[in-house]
Amino acid sequence: MSTTDPIADPIASPAAIDDDLPARPPSALSIMMRDRRAFFGLVFLCILLTAAVFAPWITPYDPNAMDYVMLEEPSWSHPLGVDDLGRDLLSRIIHGARVSIFVGLSTVTIAGILGVAMGIAAGFYRGWIDTIIMRYIDLQWAFPNILIAVYLVATFGTGLTNVIIAISLAYLDDFARVARGMTLSVKEEQYIAAAHATGCSDWRIMARHILPNITAPIIVLATVSISNAILAEAVLSFLGLGVSSDTPTWGLILAEARSFISRAWWLGVYPGVAIMLTVLSINFLGDSLRDLLDVREVRDIP
C-alpha cells in the first residue's frame, strides 16, 4: 500500500506513483496463499472434498460392514481403529464427511437465497413488509440457532430432508439481517437514484443494482455459516435427531462411541478431530475473506 495516495494527494511526484503502481492487482487466491492459516484451510478443505466425493472408491472398507474384530486399536489394516461392531472408523469418518459437506452447503444455499431475498425486500420496500420481516428476525434473534434447529426437528421430525429444512430455517435470519442492513445503506447511493430515474423496475434495481453491491458481507457470512451448519448437523446427529441411524455421520459416530470411550478412546477422538479441522479450516478461510473483502458487518459469534 502506498502512503501517498495519488487521488488524495495530487501533488505527489509522478515517480512515486509509477513505483507503486503494480502491473496487476494481486488475485484473491494469491493473497489467501500468503495467509498461512487460510492456506492450511484451503488445502484441508480440498483434501476433504476430494475424499468425500470419491468416498466409495477410496475408503478401505464398506462403512457399514461389520466384522468379528471389535473395538480394535488403530493399526496398519485399520488406521483409525475399529468400532464396537467391527466397522472401520476411517471409512466411516470419510463417509461422514459427505453428509457434513452436503448438509453444510445445501443449508447455507437455501438459507442464503431465502434470507437475502427477504432482507433485500425488507430494506427496499420498508413499510409493512419490513415490519413483518423484522418481527420475524427479532423473534429468532432471541434464541441461538442450534436451539431453533432442535425446536424445528422436534416439530418436523428427523431425517435428511427435515434436518436440512431445520438448519436452513435456523440460519435464515442471519442472512436476512445482514442483507437488510446492507440494502438500507446501498439504497441511498446515487446509482440507485439514477436507476430509478432511468425507469428501471423495482425488480431490476434489486437484482441488478442492490444485490451485486451487497455480496461481500453475504459471502463472508455464508462461509462462516457453512461451518456453523456443519456443527449444527453434528449436534443434531449426536443428540439422535439427525439424518438416520444407518448413515454414518460424525455426530452419530460420536454418539455411538459414548458407551465405549473408556475402552476405545479412538472412537471418541477421531470423529471430533474431523469436525474440528473442518470447522477450523472454514473459519480460517472466512477470516481471510473478511480481511480480503474488508467486511465488518458480519459478527464473530455463531
Added chain:
Amino acid sequence: MTGYILRRLFGAAVVMWAVATLVFFMLRIVPGDPLAAMLFDTGDPAAAAELRIKFGLDQPLIVQYVKWLLLIVQGDFGNSIYGSRIPVSQLLIEAAPRTLSLALLAFFVAVVIAIPAGLISALWRGRPIDHGVTFIAFLGLSMPDFWLGILLIILFAANLGWLPAIGYEPMSAGFWPWFSHLILPATAAGTGFSAIIARMVRSSMLEVLKTDYVLVARAKGLSPWRVVMGHAFPNALIPVITVMGIAFGLLMASAVVVETVFAIKGLGRILIEGILNRDYPVVQGAILVVSFIFVFVNLLVDVLYVVIDPRIRVN
C-alpha cells in the same frame, strides 16, 4: 428508566406469547398430526372419538388454543404421555436447577479463564503468549462442545479417574459431590463462550490502551498495574459485557447439548428425550421453559446495560 424496563418487559412478554403460539400451531399443523397419531392409535374409532372429546380436540382450533394458553399461563403443561405419565411441570421443576447450575458454573469457569487470558494477550500483544492465547481461542471456537465433553471424560474420568464421568448431585448432597459432577460439563459448555470473551477482552483492551486518558495515567507516573487495573480495564469491560449478554445464549445452548454427554437430566435432556419418545406435552413444556429462560436472560442483560451505561437510557 422505569419506562424503559416496562417497555422491555412488554417486549419479552410478546416474544413469549409468539413462541407459545408458534409451538401450539406448528405441532398441530404439521402433517401427520402427532398428537392424534399418539392418542388415537388404538384402532378403535369409538374409543378414539371419546378421547377426542375428553381432550377437547373436537372443538375449533382457536378454542383449543385459548384454553391451552390459559393453562400454560398457570404453569399447567399437561401430563407426560410416556412411561410414568407424571405432570410435565414436575419434570421441568426437577430439571431446571440442574441446567441452571450447569450454566452458571460454566459461566463462572469461562469468565475466570477468559479475562486473564484476554488481558495477558492484549498486554503482551504480538509476543508468543499472545499468539498462543489467540490460537487456543480459535481452537476453542472450532471444537464442538459435546466433543470436548467426550474428550474430558476420556482424560479425567476414564484414564485418570479423578472425576465422575456422568450424573448429577444436587448442592444439598455437599459442595464437592455437586462440583465434581459438574466441573467437566461446565468446562465443556463454557469453552466456546470463554474463547469469545477472551478475544473480546483482548480487542477491547487494545482499543482502550490507545486512548488519551491511558496516556495521561501513564504520564503522571502511575504504576503499570494501576494504569491497567484502575483505568484501562474497567473501561474495556463495557463492550465485553455487551458481548457476554449476546454470547450467554450460546452458553445456555451448549449446556442443553452437553447434558446429553454427561447424562444429566436437565432441561435439555428432558427436551431431547421428549422428542425421541414423541412425548409432545413434554416437548412443548420443555421448549416453552427453555425459551422463557432465554427471554428472561435477554431481558436481564438489557436492564443490566442501563445500570452500567447510563447513555442507553436516553434512547
